[in-house]
Amino acid sequence: MNDKLPEGPLAPVICVVGARPNYMKVAPIIRAFASHSPPIRTLLVHTGQHYDPAMKDRLFTDLELPDPDVNLAVGSGTHAVQTAEVMKRFEPIIEQYGARAVLVVGDVNSTLACALVAAKRHIPVVHVESGLRSNDRRMPEEINRILTDQISDVLYTTERTAHANLEREGIPAGRAVFVGNVMIDSLRASLAKAVPAAELLAAAGLDPQRIAGGYGVVTLHRPSNVDDVRTLGPLIDALRQIGTKLPLIFALHPRTRSSLERFGMLDRLDTPGFLILPPQGYLEMLGLMSDATMVLTDSGGIQEETTALGVPCLTIRENTERPITVEQGTNTLVGIDPRAVIAAADNVLAGHGKAGCVPENWDGKTADRIASHLSAWLLEHEAAQAVET
Known part of the structure; x- marks a missing residue:
């Protein structure tokens, strides 16, 4: 002080x-x-x-x-x-x-x-x-x-x-x-300093060539998604299926890791479709998102950041407090049904992800x-x- x-x-x-x-x-x-x-x-x-x-x-x-x-x-x-x-x-x-x-x-x-x-x-x-x-x-x-x-x-x-x-x-x-949106002030001021995904993977001992053809970014942390095995298990399995088509860089939140360990499911991340990273800094996440094919998340702020970046975002929640990201931006609210998550990801991979626009101000x-x-x-x-x- x-x-x-x-x-x-x-x-x-x-x-x-x-x-x-x-x-x-x-x-x-x-x-x-x-x-x-x-x-x-x-x-x-x-x-x-x-x-x-x-x-x-x-x-x-x-x-x-x-x-x-x-x-x-x-x-x-x-x-x-x-x-x-x-x-x-x-x-x-x-x-x-x-x-x-x-x-x-x-x-x-x-x-x-x-x-x-x-x-x-x-x-x-x-x-x-x-x-x-x-x-x-x-x-x-x-x-x-x-x-x-x-x-x-x-x-x-x-x-x-x-x-x-x-x-x-x-x-x-x-x-x-x-x-x-003042968060976009930070994004615009920091974008030139963002750390590229390939650099992050290399630093973590992972092969950057695995994302040469594109990649997705995953973040999950909300209690409603990660604290109940009946919700988290099927979501992880859905992500595993998406990972067979597009490598997924999973920035693993401590709460999510703890739940996976508690439910005996941490080994489900041991698959070629996942590239697991620890929680990332702001410039690192910005770099991951800016070049991603899509982002799958339950974060509120990431819904806004992906809209500003023009990157398709699939929000794994039943509702959002940021409707403008859905109405004008790149966000799609997909819910927590694993089949809907997979279908939405397939839609993006087929070239039908939202382009959106950057909202007013x-x-x-x-x-x-x-x-x-x-x-x-x-x-x-x-x-x-x-x-x-």
Whole structure:
């Protein structure tokens, strides 16, 4: 923790990261705030919700994200324990440094926890990536999204359909601002530095010639897909069948590996169709996806990244909170029926994968729009508060 921030006339905007997807969203915002005229002073807080020191350092370097000013080091736990622990450790940070606003991104537990602390202390809450809905409340992320939006003062959206969701939930239209997708800012800024798939395979001791004719990328990590043997087993078998037609680079998430070991199914990955890699850094995943024939995933962020890259994406879920990737982009929602997954992959291999288009305002300039709007909003809000007092 830094003992003291650079001197400034105003308290900082506290920017919160808690898990890997948050880094890609906050990195361009921090840069845009620093380059804005006048600069917007920030305090970067890492809650440590998902914390692997090696991966954290790698991602921060890849994204040119400064080291956190504060690390709460919360670690893992049940949803209730983790959310409560973030709240307990975050409130003293506000007391120590003050806050013009608390900016949270996405839908992880840290997002809701820090938003709750700020709202109860009457500090403006700024939510980046507001209004996304899967309409599946069995997903903990859906609960986090809904509740964070309800207590936010400024809601920045990635797609215009999000505004209908917010309006339906009774949130005044004036709070929501369509700015675009800040994750795509990171993607566009980093694409030239992406690590090619062949280089990654060679470093892992795998033969790059195995992907000379094309390859797919697989990521699976959602509890609904990997925690139940009745779901995971058939999905792995479906992927094995696809792997007989197209080599699949499988970036194996620790949760998925643990489930495969627990179910006695890890040996099912021992097949020529799979090239198994450990979890990858941001530039490595970007390189894998950018040259892939297709991506098979249950990740929300990857749905957006593949749409921006123009790569067909098969989402192994029953729903998505990012419908624009299906309606305009390259994403196909295939569900979890193994036969549907195989059929969708065959469709791509037959040359019928979605071409799609890049959605409006996914142009690499979203963070600049956020900085411009928020700077003006804060001045207006603070002037109104001064009049009231």
